[in-house]
Amino acid sequence: MTVDALSGVTSIRVLGVRVDDVDQSMAAERIMAMAAVGRPHQVVTLNPEFIVRARRDAAFAAVLEAADLALPDGVGIVWASYILGTPLHGRATGVQTVLDLAVSAGERGLSFYLLGAAPGVAEAAAARLVTHAPGLRIAGTFAGSPAPEVEDETVARIRQAAPDFLLVAYGAPQQDLWIARNKERLGVPVAIGVGGTFDYLSGRVAWPSPLWRRLGLEWLCRLLRQPWRWRRMLALPRFAFLVFASRLRGGPK
Numbered sequence: 001m002t003v004d005a006l007s008g009v010t011s012i013r014v015l016g017v018r019v020d021d022v023d024q025s026m027a028a029e030r031i032m033a034m035a036a037v038g039r040p041h042q043v044v045t046l047n048p049e050f051i052v053r054a055r056r057d058a059a060f061a062a063v064l065e066a067a068d069l070a071l072p073d074g075v076g077i078v079w080a081s082y083i084l085g086t087p088l089h090g091r092a093t094g095v096q097t098v099l100d101l102a103v104s105a106g107e108r109g110l111s112f113y114l115l116g117a118a119p120g121v122a123e124a125a126a127a128r129l130v131t132h133a134p135g136l137r138i139a140g141t142f143a144g145s146p147a148p149e150v151e152d153e154t155v156a157r158i159r160q161a162a163p164d165f166l167l168v169a170y171g172a173p174q175q176d177l178w179i180a181r182n183k184e185r186l187g188v189p190v191a192i193g194v195g196g197t198f199d200y201l202s203g204r205v206a207w208p209s210p211l212w213r214r215l216g217l218e219w220l221c222r223l224l225r226q227p228w229r230w231r232r233m234l235a236l237p238r239f240a241f242l243v244f245a246s247r248l249r250g251g252p253k
């Protein structure tokens with residue numbers, strides 16, 4: 001384990017990828033603290049698919065390494081931390097972190113911009129967030145596209161809206177690469193890749209019930225509801241195999 005002297009956050013490595021030991025109780029507070037520092041920050045919400053991808057995608061791995069905060073979103077990351085002998089305190093899911101951050105932002109009159117997901121979904125997610133966190137301002141919503149050809153226009157929209165927090169829902173790795181390419185010119189203190197969070201907040205996809213979540217089986221729930229994801233989810237057994245292999249070789253590699 002290493003301790004970042006500046007922030008006091010402890011990190012571990014899972015198959016070479018840095019994971020910050022920031023659980024749900026601390027995640028929103030950490031992100032809020034970033035907003036007070038005058039430079040752009042990037043937050044990534046890691047799950048096993050990210051880590052498997054990073055092993056064969058050097059550009060994505062570099063973005064994860066450079067992130068200011070790498071949250072353990074997927075339960076598989078916490079499971080791996082135990083297997084590797086470097087246990088994390090717990091998870092910080094994208095959905096709950098966004099809900100908690102909305103409350104803190106609402107108390108301070110700060111604003112969110114919601115970028116990504118299918119047309120109409122970001123608007124519905126924003127409405128849910130404002131109900132959950134009165135006082136939260138929505139600086140804008142835009143489905144847009146992660147395609148590099150249209151990002152100048154998207155960046156111009158966001159710059160004009162000048163939000164405090166930008167949530168990007170293009171799925172990994174596109175959302176995280178998009179933020180890394182554009183963060184210096186966005187003029188936004190904190191940008192977070194949030195994956196399917198808007199789909200859940202909007203109700204477009206049902207969030208797994210507390211029982212599924214407590215059992216750490218959201219991935220199974222998701223596979224049952226969105227069976228077309230099976231090919232992508234082959235990353236999960238691959239991840240488990242790689243974690244055990246790493247453990248047999250003597251720990252985090």
Ligand code: UDP
Nearest residue numbers: 116117118146169170171172195196198199
């Ligand atoms: N998405 C998008 N444009 C794209 C690809 C994905 O807006 O070109 C959105 C998609 O609608 C969904 C979100 O990205 O709301 C996250 O997708 P997914 O659930 O696949 O991501 P994960 O949570 O697995 O990272």
